[in-house]
Amino acid sequence: MSALALPPSAVRLTAGTFDRRRRRNRDYLVSLSERNLVQNHLIEAGIGDQLWHLKPSGSSAADRGLDRHWGWETPGSLLRGHFLGHWMSAAARETAATGDVMLRAKLDGVLDLLARCQEENGGEWVFATPPSFLRRLAEGRDVWAPQYAIHKTFMGLVDVYRDLGDERALRIAHRAAGAIAEWARGFEREKFQQILDMETGGMLEVWADLLEATGDDLYRELLELYWHGSLFDALLAGEDALTNMHANTTIPEVLGAARAYEVTGEERWKRVVEQYWEWAVTRRGTFCTGGQTSGEIWTPPFSFAARRGPKTQEHCSVYNMIRLADVLYRWGGDPAHLDYIEANLHNGLLAQQHPETGMVAYFLPLEGGARKNWGTPTEDFWCCHGSLVQAHTRIAPLAVYADDTTLTVAQYLPVRAEATASGQPVTVEVRLRDDASYVGPDANGGPGGELHRPQALRVQVTVSSAEGAAARVRLRIPEWTSSEPVVTTAASWQRDDRFLELVHPGGETAVDVEFPFVLRTVPIPDEPDTVAFVEGPIVLAGLVDREVCLEGDPAKPSTLLAADDERQWTQWLVRYRTVGRDAGIRFIPLNEVTDERYSVYFPVRPAVTP
Structure with a gap:
């Protein structure tokens, strides 16, 4: 791995x-x-x-x-x-x-x-x-x-x-x-295969976990019984077995295949997992949020325009696909899987949890003038209610990975990790310089800082170990980074493709990094004049009760939106407003929307010259 x-x-x-x-x-x-x-x-x-x-x-x-x-x-x-x-x-x-x-x-x-x-x-x-x-x-x-x-x-x-x-x-x-x-055991194989066509959840994953825990051959037998031929064999044959199929029926089965590979080492399980990702993401694409599904089913490849509605992006699918991306990153080290996780953390898990009540939105609607439908503490208990409570206990380990010699900062979340490198204890602490949420009597203490909101994700990483206990530390360069990262550190470092590699000699090493971003538009693949607005990993939502057409150049977001309400006390805010309209529309992060009506996708037409 x-x-x-x-x-x-x-x-x-x-x-x-x-x-x-x-x-x-x-x-x-x-x-x-x-x-x-x-x-x-x-x-x-x-x-x-x-x-x-x-x-x-x-x-x-x-x-x-x-x-x-x-x-x-x-x-x-x-x-x-x-x-x-x-x-x-x-x-x-x-x-x-x-x-x-x-x-x-x-x-x-x-x-x-x-x-x-x-x-x-x-x-x-x-x-x-x-x-x-x-x-x-x-x-x-x-x-x-x-x-x-x-x-x-x-x-x-x-x-x-x-x-x-x-x-x-x-x-x-x-x-x-x-x-x-x-x-x-009471069924012929063909009959049991028919039974497996009805949603089994993660039974396959449980059998792999119990095989690892007990070593009992009962679970090897159950792994074989639960090989879902109509799905797995089709994937291994290179077929699209997903379009218009219920997504979260199959994602847990493939997570089970992943655990079966990790426990048994049998390559066929691994090939199933890799082919699933190929068909679910690489050959299908995602919404601007990084999520997928409409009405709980996989949309056709790169055909999203007709699939926006009140039941896009089911939370269970978001959570389980994050888990699948985590598996594949651990196996192969491809930073694209980390980019996928990042988008879904911000525009899925955060966007589908109410910031005050903690309750879940089963779906994340992407229709014009949408509204999130929040669950209640004891009166709903949807499937997504369950995946919500799991998801928010499992975010921290997605931020830092380790192997024998190297620590990788994979997600830029405030986090503290205790690991080992070359057999020595090492601590990694990640801070976001612009994530100040404290408001109080001294909230404006110190210098005022920049005139306008910095156009970069600013991160400080501190690595600590005993003197002479060296380690290699890698920092992911997000795919949305618009120009070369700005690195400030006394340590030796270099860029290696999508990572910054830092040599930590022991003691304490600090590195400050700025990952520049620009406001960008992300079009619907099959309707390129309809776009969403994204800054860094954050999808923006326009607070409007219907679909609205904007005028400007979709390739130049500055002709459509301008910065707005950017500062309060010590905190920089992600806020925009439309330009050139009689009635303006304000934009905030999709993950901050609670009960407001909103739109994510906007048709854009050229501005009319008087």
Whole structure:
């Protein structure tokens, strides 16, 4: 492998936008009670009456059930129980990264309840999904993706084991796998392949994780059973198996193929993953946001003009494609995968989380005059609600990678990482010089600084180790950089293609880098006179309630937009306004839009000369 992700405890976000969003997410995780999280598992185990013995006291709202989990988690919902797995995964990662004792205590309570459910069910079955749903699936009767929901419980248990070393979680998952194996073995191969055409979630990934954790050949057998021929064989044959197909049905399967390769070393799994990326991104393109999908399906290659609407860019797909890009970067070291992650962090994960409530927008609409539809704490529990709580616990490790001798700063987020290079401890700290969010009595202390907002991402990286403990440090040059980076450091450095390479001799090395940017337009490939406005990695949204045509030159954004409202206290703001219009439109980052109506894409026609 080209690079390794740092363990959760070795890398932490520091003060800034992403850490504020992580804290919002953590507060939400803590707010949910063990009773409500496990409600559907307890009901399926026949001990739903335990819910009332676990009822919190002192709340009339709780007494009337208003804090209970509804939406997709309503008892009787066909996907009931799916959210618990996401919550366990998120809580485990947050605890591993921060040592959060409250989340650890809640996790212990959840595991106690799941162990009780497993015993009540006879020692194996631990899911909120009834076994009859699997029978209905095999019979071709109406049912909604039971393996998808089952996978979530598996995923949560496995992640608790992987991130926290909790053997109890592994035992529960291992015992539960026996029930699924017995069911899967009961079909001829052709029949089971038909069953796999119904969404399986990340079952394949779980089998690979459990094979690595236990070494049990049961999981080798399950990996073979879950080879999804209609998808994998088509990809290996060089076919487009994705256009107009449900995206997040297949992305988790390919993430499973990636884990199967990492655990078994079998090249066929790797080829599946590489071909998937080829067809999903390289040969298909993305929206200006870096995301994809419309109505949860893959759009045709480079044909987006007719696919903008209220249901573009599903959050689950954004999150899982970030995971896939991370895998491929670790395997091959291609900075294009890091560029993809960057765009989707800013214009996906941030843009689809409400900055105040922490709730998710299932989709990111890209139609004219769109509005984000936010979820609620206990009344929706969409699939994307689950991927949201996981995503915001997993951002920090995307910022810094390591191998035996080299540390790579991959994303410019405020972060502190503890790693090793040549066997010696090394600390890397990344700061953003213009991410000042403090406002208070001394917020204007010090010099006023530049007259106008700097047209560059300004980063400071500090590397620390024992004297003589040398390391090589690489800094990614973003693909949007408009001219040569400006580097200020006493250390020796050079440019190597898309990276700045810095020699850290030991002690403390500081480097200040400016990555210049310009406001640019990004057209829709099949409608080149319709453009979005992007600065650095940030997509801008015009605050307008309909699609509006602008006049100017789409190749010269300065004929269309001008800087606006750029400064408050010590903070530079990303703000623009239209020029040459009777009624102006103001633009802000898409990831700052909450309840305003907005447009991202604007038709542009030549200005009329009087």
